[in-house]
Amino acid sequence: xxxxxxxxxxxxxxxxxxxxxxxxxxxxxxxxxxxxxxxxxxxxxxxxxxxxxxxxxxxxxxxxxxxxxxxxxxxxxxxxxxxxxxxxxxxx
Amino acid sequence: xxxxxxxxxxxxxxxxxxxxxxxxxxxxxxxxxxxxxxxxxxxxxxxxxxxxxxxxxxxxxxxxxxxxxxxxxxxxxxxxxxxxxxxxxxxxxxxxxxxxxxxxxxxxxxxxxxxxxxxxxxxxxxxxxxxxxxxxxxxxxxxxxxxxxxxxxxxxxxxxxxxxxxxxxxxxxxxxxxxxxxxxxxxxxxxxxxxxxxxxxxxxxxxxxxxxxxxxxxxxxxxxxxxxxxxxxxxxxxxxxxxxxxxxxxxxxxxxxxxxxxxxxxxxxxxxxxxxxxxxxxxxxxxxxxxxxxxxxxxxxxxxxxxxxxxxxxxxxxxxxxxxxxxxxxxxxxxxxxxxxxxxxxxxxxxxxxxxxxxxxxxxxxxxxxxxxxxxxxxxxxxxxxxxxxxxxxxxxxxxxxxxxxxxxxxxxxxxxxxxxxxxxxxxxxxxxxxxxxxxxxxxxxxxxxxxxxxxxxxxxxxxxxxxxxxxxxx
Ligand code: SF4
Ligand code: SF4
Ligand code: SF4
Numbered sequence: 323x324x325x326x327x328x329x330x331x332x333x334x335x336x337x338x339x340x341x342x343x344x345x346x347x348x349x350x351x352x353x354x355x356x357x358x359x360x361x362x363x364x365x366x367x368x369x370x371x372x373x374x375x376x377x378x379x380x381x382x383x384x385x386x387x388x389x390x391x392x393x394x395x396x397x398x399x400x401x402x403x404x405x406x407x408x409x410x411x412x413x414x
Numbered sequence: 415x416x417x418x419x420x421x422x423x424x425x426x427x428x429x430x431x432x433x434x435x436x437x438x439x440x441x442x443x444x445x446x447x448x449x450x451x452x453x454x455x456x457x458x459x460x461x462x463x464x465x466x467x468x469x470x471x472x473x474x475x476x477x478x479x480x481x482x483x484x485x486x487x488x489x490x491x492x493x494x495x496x497x498x499x500x501x502x503x504x505x506x507x508x509x510x511x512x513x514x515x516x517x518x519x520x521x522x523x524x525x526x527x528x529x530x531x532x533x534x535x536x537x538x539x540x541x542x543x544x545x546x547x548x549x550x551x552x553x554x555x556x557x558x559x560x561x562x563x564x565x566x567x568x569x570x571x572x573x574x575x576x577x578x579x580x581x582x583x584x585x586x587x588x589x590x591x592x593x594x595x596x597x598x599x600x601x602x603x604x605x606x607x608x609x610x611x612x613x614x615x616x617x618x619x620x621x622x623x624x625x626x627x628x629x630x631x632x633x634x635x636x637x638x639x640x641x642x643x644x645x646x647x648x649x650x651x652x653x654x655x656x657x658x659x660x661x662x663x664x665x666x667x668x669x670x671x672x673x674x675x676x677x678x679x680x681x682x683x684x685x686x687x688x689x690x691x692x693x694x695x696x697x698x699x700x701x702x703x704x705x706x707x708x709x710x711x712x713x714x715x716x717x718x719x720x721x722x723x724x725x726x727x728x729x730x731x732x733x734x735x736x737x738x739x740x741x742x743x744x745x746x747x748x749x750x751x752x753x754x755x756x757x758x759x760x761x762x763x764x765x766x767x768x769x770x771x772x773x774x775x776x777x778x779x780x781x782x783x784x785x786x787x788x789x790x791x792x793x794x795x796x797x798x799x800x801x802x803x804x805x806x807x808x809x810x811x812x813x814x815x816x817x818x819x820x821x822x823x824x825x826x827x828x829x830x831x832x833x834x835x836x837x838x839x840x841x842x843x844x845x846x847x848x849x850x851x852x853x854x855x856x857x858x859x860x861x862x863x864x865x866x867x868x869x870x871x872x873x874x875x876x877x878x879x880x881x882x883x884x885x886x887x888x889x
Contacts (some may be wrong), residue, residue, distance in 0.1 A: 332433055333448075336481065336546075346682050358692035367549045375546040377423065377432045396426060398543045399626050407626040 323358035337372035421477035463691035466698035474505035511568025527580035598644035670873030769835035
């Protein structure tokens with residue numbers, strides 16, 4: 323039982339101090355979760371803390387590789403709209 | 415100077431994209447140079463030594479300093495120890511503010527800027543998609559309700575402890591524009607020192623909710639109208655630019671390269687170095703105080719005493735709170751409404767844009783990053799706002815050829831009748847004239863006020879000021 327941080331992570335540090343298991347560490351090119359330590363916050367909090375503050379959709383996934391914050395869930399931008407916008411004006 | 419101590423944030427604003435470096439320096443984003451508190455302090459110390467005019471060091475965006483309390487307070491503690499003569503300030507979204515007010519008071523924080531965009535949770539729900547509160551992500555109206563409550567509580571607590579409070583609001587057309595009048599009245603009533611209304615900056619390429627969803631930015635006219643409506647009797651820091659974490663660029667243009675991390679890392683900071691730097695700052699402040707006193711005496715000697723607005727040269731940031739240490743030069747540039755010798759002259763008020771640098775008409779039109787806007791009449795020149803521009807002159811080769819940006823600059827100057835600059839090329843001159851804005855390069859290196867007055871008197875003498883404002887042909 324562990325969550326995983328993947329490449330979408332922007333290294334914003336928000337999750338690090340919140341982890342009750344001190345499982346999250348700074349790394350390149352993105353932060354990482356020590357799978358041996360992560361408990362998905364069971365017993366500490368109702369929600370996994372890292373995924374509850376992370377501002378980036380898709381940055382944290384579960385063992386099935388499903389994002390805890392899927393596209394559109396944090397920004398409120400409908401995914402189709404996002405894709406269209408990206409096609410018109412590519413971001414840096 | 416982008417010295418992010420930590421970019422974490424505990425809320426999400428629809429105008430903020432946390433993914434990218436700021437495309438224009440006024441949006442938050444993850445910054446390239448993440449500093450440890452030690453590095454940030456060293457950087458501040460070095461900059462303060464090189465620039466005796468530095469008076470305030472702040473921690474602002476991107477992110478929220480109070481979402482990173484350890485790093486923020488470690489930075490403040492070290493600053494208080496090493497550069498005790500500098501004032502400390504902080505910008506925050508306010509969510510965690512009540513929790514830290516006592517700590518801020520203990521650290522003698524000089525002022526706190528809170529970004530308050532609304533008092534109404536229904537409006538808040540359109541601005542903030544979520545907050546992180548008590549170990550949970552909270553969404554929608556409930557989130558906005560908590561945020562608003564914490565902001566107001568924090569504001570009241572700061573004022574009760576005698577800490578100065580400035581409020582920033584982002585004007586979002588169709589969302590909080592009318593409502594900001596209520597916000598202004600409320601925070602005024604509670605004792606906030608300044609209310610700075612900033613325009614939303616929104617474009618699809620920013621990748622923000624507002625950008626992608628096509629929420630537009632306010633026009634300069636809308637911004638000014640709202641600032642006018644909210645002015646009341648509270649001092650308004652109108653020319654306040656939106657948060658620029660890159661404050662060194664403002665302090666002394668183009669000096670940021672002197673203060674890169676590698677350069678700073680190689681420096682050794684001794685007690686002598688600190689003491690000498692402090693001496694230079696003291697000398698500078700004395701000089702400024704003396705100049706100001708002389709100006710004031712001069713002014714009071716005149717019959718028509720005019721209000722003197724003291725402005726922060728490098729105004730408070732804004733909605734970018736977060737780990738960046740922002741260096742803010744406090745206003746040693748009192749803007750005098752120079753009383754004119756001809757108080758009996760009548761003529762209408764003219765809006766003039768000035769490419770200013772250090773209080774002088776000193777910028778080339780194409781190099782100006784922003785224009786200060788003055789209302790000029792017989793009784794003086796009053797700073798009423800500023801307009802930002804993308805530099806249209808991006809180098810001698812491309813100079814004057816980048817039509818798009820020139821067009822944008824001209825649009826940014828809408829409503830101004832005159833633009834004063836040190837120098838201007840033929841092409842932009844023609845285009846400005848065609849848009850009904852009169853370029854004027856006749857007063858290079860003169861003080862802004864006297865140049866504005868001179869132009870006003872020229873216009874008056876030419877009989878241009880009896881009638882109404884000529885219609886502008888802005889595209
Ligand atoms: S789920 Fe909880 S325990 Fe696991 S990394 Fe995230 S915060 Fe730590
Ligand atoms: S909160 Fe998300 S984006 Fe920020 S460091 Fe943690 S995983 Fe990365
Ligand atoms: S509070 Fe600042 S950093 Fe946080 S989302 Fe809003 S603008 Fe971005």
